[in-house]
Amino acid sequence: MKAKNQDWDFHHALKVLDDVCIGCTHCMTVCPTQAIRVRDGKARIIDNRCVDCGECYKACPVSAIIVEQDDLQMINNYPVRVILVPGVLIGQFPEKIRTSKIYAALKEIGFTHIFEVENSVEMVLDAYAQFQSENSNRPLISSFCPAIIRLIQVRFPSLVDHILRAKPPIDISALYYKKRLVSEGIAAEDIGMFYVTPCAAKIAAIKSPVGEEESPVTGVINMNYLYNRILQHLKKNEEPPKADFDRLLNSKGILWSLTRGESVHSKGRALAIDGINNVTEFLEKLENDEYEDIDFLELRACDESCAGGILISGNRFLTVERLTKRAAEYESSELANPPRKNDPLMEISSESFFEKVKPRPMEKLDEDISKALRKMERKRRLMCFLPGFDCAACGAPDCQTLSEDIVQGRAQVSHCIFMQQVMMDQKKLTQEHAKKIIDSIWGNERLQKNCNKLGAEDENN
């Protein structure tokens, strides 16, 4: 559980199940950082390129990509078991299931305390304001979405100093609530803080935090799994007791994790962009200084932000609808803007911020420019011969990536099935050798009859 130094440890929550993976190209071709290759008929994730966005998870036709999670049993190691619930969990249930019932089910499942993650957004906004007044870089980029932070580290290293280094609500809430429980007399070592995550990136952020020594969160529970557990409890028990929970939440908090949840509170000119490809396109232009006078950027990897997280079971648009209604209810009732208690624990401090984010550029061909130039020359020459239509039959997502893999010594020209043909014509490659190459990429049995696939005779067997 201990987080390690970001220089050498990249924890990824996305894993490939080798016995389920059918070695197709879907995940590889959608990956926004070209972090996947196929070898021995299985998808392989390259650790230092993966940003945990989850595009591969969504694209996999056989659910071979899974999100590694902590076992729910681990909560039993702690006498005090806090569940940190993000707003999007509630959003997935039909409106007739009241929030208090959902929370009652969480208590039945075994949690002793419930704390809503977005309870801390007023503190986060205070931290934003302080950071904005102390840093002149514009635009500042929200630190909310961990997949975006990682995308900037690997693909847009020149923008790392634009990251607004105030901790997101999950960290602020975990720090605050733990301190509060301790102030109420509970021993710190008795407290387990568990976060229900809508995505893989948040898991990676907790297991291997960026700009932070260690996450205040003890364990992470997969939201998809917990959603199903809650539904089971609600089915068993039609009228569960209502559970008490802290009502620090306001409408800002309810909407925070949705698109424009942050940008609407920003002073000056703010934009909200969701979807990792939309974000990439925008950051490309921003890096060229093509856009000016923007003060704040809310960037989220998922379409519809956290409502579109890969571990969300409900429809993302319905989730947005329910949360929008809940926010409106809070706005119009006495629940609106609960007075911030005169709580010194809610003051922001150095703990509300994280350290500078280190770039870890993945695009460089070599540290040394002379060597990099030679590799680039070779790469450009290779591209004159590769067919350029990105079929992915070589086990790399496209011809450019294959050419890069070749100059880096990770692949051969003969991995390209078209180059194989040319090489065989020129008697530089034998039929047997070509077959061996295909086997090494796609597995031994790939060219044999197999009706056990989507659309074939035995597709469901």
Add this chain to the structure above:
Amino acid sequence: MQFKYKIAGGDFTNAGNASSAVKKILKQLNVDHTVSKHIVVALYEAEVNIVAHAYSGVIEVNIDKNQIHIILDDKGPGIADIDQAMEEGYSTASPQVREMGFGAGMGLANMKRNADKMLISSELGKGTKVELIHYLKPDEG
């Protein structure tokens, strides 16, 4: 190593494509991102200048381990008074171009600020040639 890009006058939609391509190359060459930023900003200004003022142009980028030498050669109206054009705020851009957010008269000055060396030559009625040089090793600047 040499890279060439063709630029079409008046095509603002694609203005910036050459700069983006060069930026990608610089990342692959592991050029420090602060240096690369100056190069890309100067090049983008120059690219937009061709789109805004000229009929067509060619950008030639020559890279070796010591420097990046960019030559922007356009067919266009040329610049009557280069010293005047270098002044901040001076612009001959049409009102339509200004409305699109370009032509504020900062282009040449901004390019000069971001480059280690800039050379301009121009012939009225024929076109303009701009050379931008960036040194990759700080001690040679």
